[in-house]
Amino acid sequence: MKFAFPPGFNPKLTIKGDGLILRPLNEGDIEGLFEAASDPKIWAGHPATDRYKKSVFRTYFKSLLNIGGCLIAFIDGDDIPIGCSSFYTDTNANHRLSIGFTFLTVNHWGGATNRKFKRLMLNHAYRHSSEVWFHIAPSNIRSQKATKKLGAVLTHTDKLDLGGGMIDWQCYCLTQETWKQNDATY
Numbered sequence: 001m002k003f004a005f006p007p008g009f010n011p012k013l014t015i016k017g018d019g020l021i022l023r024p025l026n027e028g029d030i031e032g033l034f035e036a037a038s039d040p041k042i043w044a045g046h047p048a049t050d051r052y053k054k055s056v057f058r059t060y061f062k063s064l065l066n067i068g069g070c071l072i073a074f075i076d077g078d079d080i081p082i083g084c085s086s087f088y089t090d091t092n093a094n095h096r097l098s099i100g101f102t103f104l105t106v107n108h109w110g111g112a113t114n115r116k117f118k119r120l121m122l123n124h125a126y127r128h129s130s131e132v133w134f135h136i137a138p139s140n141i142r143s144q145k146a147t148k149k150l151g152a153v154l155t156h157t158d159k160l161d162l163g164g165g166m167i168d169w170q171c172y173c174l175t176q177e178t179w180k181q182n183d184a185t186y
Helices: 027-037 054-067 113-125 141-150 176-184
Strands: 015-017 020-024 070-075 081-090 093-104 131-136 153-161 166-175
Touching: 015 113, 020 113, 027 054, 027 070, 027 081, 054 070, 054 081, 054 093, 081 113, 093 113, 113 141, 131 141, 141 153, 141 166, 166 176
Parallel strands: 093 131
Antiparallel strands: 015 020, 020 070, 070 081, 081 093, 131 166, 153 166
C-alpha cells in the first residue's frame, strides 16, 4: 500500500545522529533485515506473531518497500541492521503524518536505542507537521508502553487499512510541544 505524504515531506532520506544511521530500505536489504527480524521474541506481543519465519517475513518486507517511507536502522559504523521504522499517513486522515511498522532487535530493547531512533524520525517529521501519529494494535502492549514513554497520548481507536485490511488500531498522538518537553527531560 502506497501512502500520500504532505507536500515537501521527503520520507526517503538518510538521517544520521545519536550514533545511528537510518536510510531508505531497498530490495537488497531483505537478508540483513530478516536476520534482524528472525527472533520470535520480537513478534511475540505483535498481531503477526510468525513474522520471524522467512516466508511470512518476505510478505512483510514487500509491504515495507511499498509503504514508500521505510527506513532501515544501523548503529553508526556497523553494517548489520538492527531494525526499521516507517513514515506513512493515516488512511482515514491523510494529513496525519505517522510513524510505525517499527521493530528493533531484542538486544536493543529497554535501552536508549528506540528513543534515539524515534528522535531522528520525529525531528524530521516535525519540520512538516506539528503532530505525529502512531497506530498500535490493541494486543501490542510493548509498543504501547514505548510510545507512551515518548509522550504520546492515546486519543481514540479507529478502523484503518494500513496494508493488512480494516482492523482496529489504537491511535496515539505526539505533539511537537509535548515531544520537546518530554525529550528535554529524558
